[in-house]
Amino acid sequence: MSGRYEIRFSGSGGQGLILAGVIFAEAATIYDKKNAVQSQSYGPEARGGASKSEVIISESVIDFPKATEIDLMLALTQEACFKYYKDIKPTGTLLVDEDFVKEVPKGAFKVVRLPVIRTASEEIGKAFVANIVALGAITAITKQVSIESVEKAVLSRVPKGTEDLNKKALMAGYDLARGREN
Amino acid sequence: MGKIKLLQGNEACAEGALYAGCTFFGGYPITPSTEVAEYMAKRLPQIGGAFLQMEDEIAAMAAVIGGALAGKKALTATSGPGFSLKQENIGFAALTEIPCVIVNVMRGGPSTGVPTGPGQSDIMQCRWGTHGDHPVICLTPAYVQEIFSETVRAFNLAEKYRTPVIIAFDEIVGHMRERIEIPDPGVLPVQDRTKPTCPPSEYLPYDESKGDVPPMANFFEGYRYHVTGLNHGSDGFPVNASPRIHTDELRLLRKVESNRADIVRFEEYLLEDAEVAVFAYGISGRSAKTAVEAARKAGIKAGLFRPLTIWPFPEAQVAALSARVKGIVVPELSLGQIILEVDRCAKGRCRIEGIYRVDGDPINPAQILAKVKEAN
């Protein structure tokens, strides 16, 4: 499974993490011509409570589609952080929202704390773009997909009239995380 | 070059149906297959097709058969409990030889089970779910691209053999998104039912002298005929306690059995020199592929047999495989169903080892690798 990179987006239902996963996978497959698989929580948990979305990126064909050795996990809530962190591999990274995840589980993995939600609500002025801020940060940290491709994928998915807002959010997240890479 | 998209398996299934010329969908909401209906609800009105959300699963299956008899290529999609409810009418389509395609996105069961988790425990129901002897074609794609192409094939087989075709995949491949290339029209073959060319007065809808698959007239095209779920004669009218019933039911089975070369499709991976084989389909087939690659790295000569047609079962292939390997490992998300078929075909020629799991998670490559090492 060399060249395989596993990402888990977690938080609470409604934070747009499924969309973030889909956009990241589209950036990888459609624009960067890599292989990717995206999967997500279904049913009641997707509408509230802890929820997750996963993307696996690889140069070669992906057969087993579930994330089991996670390279990067994003947690935007305390509940999601503890519910889903266990599959992070020792050399992996846990990226948490520094305001909403106060307590971080112990592990060999690296921890990165960023003000994702605060950046969205204060710098961009719209809390609902936190998922796009996170996407920018993840792009910078993982280096799996080019920021240009992520930007194209974001613009193809967001509602008309919100393009500039989302572009700004993406770049704010990207800048926030640069220098904090693995 | 076709269109490149990132699609869910369920969405790719709907795209495959549209590619094959499907213009009729009848369904009922059920997890984890609902996205097929949602996609068709958006697309069919755009192309002038008919979309119906019926009052229940039974009516949905009935509407699909009605639509098909009136000349449409028709699709329904469901999961476990809904698949159980559809069974009587699936048998009706088999006996009356009305082509249609039924998607079963398998979840855990029995009963409500695990609606949001994968399962493979409907696989015997796909074969034997409706009462009575009947022909069945059931396809088991495992990748999003494959769901697309196998859905096109399902419609082709349904039309070609005048029979319902089931596509059975699982919640994981139904819900996950992968890159897919939707080919331009004309790239993949699309088959339509053979219509009669004789004058209506001479038409017999079940005329065995025309071969095992007699031409099919659509309703309202001048060939007024009778369709009944009772056993019937060449003219479609009921017969009672007649030798014809026996010979006609044999013909129905023969439509599938004598065309195995056309219907049975599978992938063989690293099997040429394999000493241990894994037999797996759907999500378990994907896990198995990773496991087989890991086994090869560990110096074990392992290979994968991955059926894309599970019914009719690839009997000859499994029999031949069993004669040249030490063991066959069968991972499945059930408590041991398809292994019974593998065992039946292997006839004791090699060891058969099952891996079973029904807790709503897939079988991991590591579990399969451990069993491959044991069987080696």
Place this chain on the structure above:
Amino acid sequence: MAFQYDRYIRGGKLPHIWCPGCTYGIVFKSLLRVVDTLAISKDDIALVSGIGCASRLPGYVDFNTLHTTHGRALGFATGIKMARPDKHVMVVSGDGDATAIGGNHFIHACRRNIDITVLVFNNYIYGMTGGQYSPTTPSGHMASTMPYGNVDPSFNIPELAKGAGASFVARGTAYHAAGLDKLLIEAIRHKGLSVVEIINACPTTHGRRNKFKSPTDMLLWMKDTFMPVAAFEKLPPEKTAGKFPIGVLYRKEGLPEYCETYYGLVERLKRQREGRV
């Protein structure tokens, strides 16, 4: 000249399966006369049925005919109508087929107001299986599965249809055969879902158990029990007990028909795509 039924009956398919004294033959002939009066091409009719004695009727007539599973005729018919909204789709069903096992499909077809004509042959019993009580068996009546008299309350089929949204509801009887022709003509002409309950007699499994001395007795019972709706409505309330109206009981024109609404949507999307909004 006498009506030439042969033009509509499939050669070699008679005799029918119905028992001596069964009234289904009367309705059968009425339906053929009506199709002739309306001059509908045989090629343009799909006649769909489920399971039961009434459901055998399609086998005898020279239309596009479909004999399906128990209770599900309306599901199949809905599929046919949506695939070919330009054609006539009719359903023949029994009381058990339409309102017990097929009750859900019956109310939802009414709710959609899809342009299908539904003839419910109500003989108050499951005849084909040998006389078990149905959702219309009168209280106290004997049935093979109510050997001490029926304790199960019954449906009023026209009320059920009206309540569920059917836009044309009528009742006729096998005794009032001339009136039945008129009702069927109106029902088939009506755009939307039309239900015609047709009171029938099953001497073999219902009459014999319930003190009807002969099939004629059952027809005489129909004569005494059912009266034209106009006359029924003039009865003082104390005289309506045990009497039922026949004729068109409910009609609402101009309600949206399902296929028209759906294909109207298709047309609207097409116009939008072509920029002709």
